Amino acid sequence: MLVPDNTLITPDPESGRELALKIARLTIKAIQPSDDMRAALRPGYAGNADSLTAAAHVVAIEFATIAAANNYWR
Amino acid sequence: MLVPDNTLITPDPESGRELALKIARLTIKAIQPSDDMRAALRPGYAGNADSLTAAAHVVAIEFATIAAANNYWR
Amino acid sequence: MLVPDNTLITPDPESGRELALKIARLTIKAIQPSDDMRAALRPGYAGNADSLTAAAHVVAIEFATIAAANNYWR
Amino acid sequence: MLVPDNTLITPDPESGRELALKIARLTIKAIQPSDDMRAALRPGYAGNADSLTAAAHVVAIEFATIAAANNYWR
Amino acid sequence: MLVPDNTLITPDPESGRELALKIARLTIKAIQPSDDMRAALRPGYAGNADSLTAAAHVVAIEFATIAAANNYWR
Amino acid sequence: MLVPDNTLITPDPESGRELALKIARLTIKAIQPSDDMRAALRPGYAGNADSLTAAAHVVAIEFATIAAANNYWR
Numbered sequence: 100m101l102v103p104d105n106t107l108i109t110p111d112p113e114s115g116r117e118l119a120l121k122i123a124r125l126t127i128k129a130i131q132p133s134d135d136m137r138a139a140l141r142p143g144y145a146g147n148a149d150s151l152t153a154a155a156h157v158v159a160i161e162f163a164t165i166a167a168a169n170n171y172w173r
Numbered sequence: 174m175l176v177p178d179n180t181l182i183t184p185d186p187e188s189g190r191e192l193a194l195k196i197a198r199l200t201i202k203a204i205q206p207s208d209d210m211r212a213a214l215r216p217g218y219a220g221n222a223d224s225l226t227a228a229a230h231v232v233a234i235e236f237a238t239i240a241a242a243n244n245y246w247r
Numbered sequence: 248m249l250v251p252d253n254t255l256i257t258p259d260p261e262s263g264r265e266l267a268l269k270i271a272r273l274t275i276k277a278i279q280p281s282d283d284m285r286a287a288l289r290p291g292y293a294g295n296a297d298s299l300t301a302a303a304h305v306v307a308i309e310f311a312t313i314a315a316a317n318n319y320w321r
Numbered sequence: 322m323l324v325p326d327n328t329l330i331t332p333d334p335e336s337g338r339e340l341a342l343k344i345a346r347l348t349i350k351a352i353q354p355s356d357d358m359r360a361a362l363r364p365g366y367a368g369n370a371d372s373l374t375a376a377a378h379v380v381a382i383e384f385a386t387i388a389a390a391n392n393y394w395r
Numbered sequence: 396m397l398v399p400d401n402t403l404i405t406p407d408p409e410s411g412r413e414l415a416l417k418i419a420r421l422t423i424k425a426i427q428p429s430d431d432m433r434a435a436l437r438p439g440y441a442g443n444a445d446s447l448t449a450a451a452h453v454v455a456i457e458f459a460t461i462a463a464a465n466n467y468w469r
Numbered sequence: 470m471l472v473p474d475n476t477l478i479t480p481d482p483e484s485g486r487e488l489a490l491k492i493a494r495l496t497i498k499a500i501q502p503s504d505d506m507r508a509a510l511r512p513g514y515a516g517n518a519d520s521l522t523a524a525a526h527v528v529a530i531e532f533a534t535i536a537a538a539n540n541y542w543r
Contacts, residue, residue, distance in 0.1 A: 464541030
């Protein structure tokens with residue numbers, strides 16, 4: 100599974116943001132399917148400011164797509 | 174919480190920019206929930222020009238989404 | 248082949264996401280056509296958090312294009 | 322202040338580009354408020370080609386938003 | 396020459412993707428016109444996963460523009 | 470000067486691409502105004518594949534804005 104519930108439509112921005120985080124994580128999982136490997140990588144990654152910024156960058160792009168899909172929840 | 178007040182709509186560009194900064198920070202917090210860890214990372218990050226540029230990059234992308242949501246406050 | 252089935256139109260977000268992954272991989276293959284070389288690069292890449300984030304970044308951009316092509320499957 | 326004059330609307334592309342540069346710099350200032358620290362970082366940053374490219378990247382994204390806000394000054 | 400045939404319009408997604416690759420390469424050539432230098436750089440670049448991902452990233456952005464120009468070949 | 474002729478409108482994609490290259494270079498010049506410094510940085514930068522890719526990335530983003538401004542020269 101790459102897109103939870105197979106939809107980009109969410110009730111509000113908060114849930115859209117949660118979806119952006121999930122989609123980004125599911126992509127990483129698709130590329131590196133080993134749960135053990137991903138768990139082993141997490142401490143180094145979560146303790147590095149530039150790694151966190153790079154992850155936030157990806158979430159920002161996923162969110163841009165989801166926000167457009169929902170007409171920005173106007 | 175990932176999106177303050179659960180909306181992308183703001184009264185003007187200045188508040189839209191503030192929201193972009195907040196959303197970017199809340200994403201970092203969602204990925205690294207430890208307040209201590211984030212505080213420990215801050216000096217190295219805030220004292221590195223490339224780290225600052227990378228952070229400004231993420232804010233620029235969040236702002237693009239928020240600006241579109243608000244029809245660019247025209 | 249760079250775009251499977253020569254279309255960006257997919258039935259739903261899940262298949263759109265799969266297409267984004269495929270297109271990203273086919274681009275890498277176009278730039279580095281050697282199967283052996285790509286296979287040799289994979290372990291180092293799949294075991295590095297920043298490399299995985301960079302790959303997810305590319306998938307996010309491909310997906311943005313595919314999602315727009317499909318009117319976000321609204 | 323994050324957005325000078327609190328508007329994305331400018332009379333022409335040149336002033337829109339100037340605004341993009343200002344907005345990018347104001348974001349850096351918001352993240353690193355110390356004038357001394359930013360001044361100390363500048364020589365290393367302005368003397369590194371990759372740092373300059375990364376900065377130009379951010380300006381390009383800010384400008385894309387400003388250009389859209391102004392209907393590309395058509 | 397920076398844009399082959401001086402158009403972004405292509406008959407289908409496959410040819411649009413080929414154009415994205417060509418445009419990205421022509422930009423590199425415009426910045427580094429020496430055929431010898433580009434040839435010398437290629438092995439190190441094509442044998443580095445992060446370099447390949449960065450190149451695929453650029454192609455993704457060029458393709459986004461070309462796809463929009465072609466109304467996504469709907 | 471940041472935008473030559475103070476317009477994003479160009480007669481065709483080729484000239485639009487040239488404008489994208491010029492705008493990117495003018496931004497670098499605005500951040501690092503010293504001709505000597507920029508000249509000194511050029512050899513290292515033009516002889517590094519990742520630096521070239523990063524520069525092509527910025528051009529791709531500038532071109533996306535210019536292409537949209539010109540309705541993709543359809």
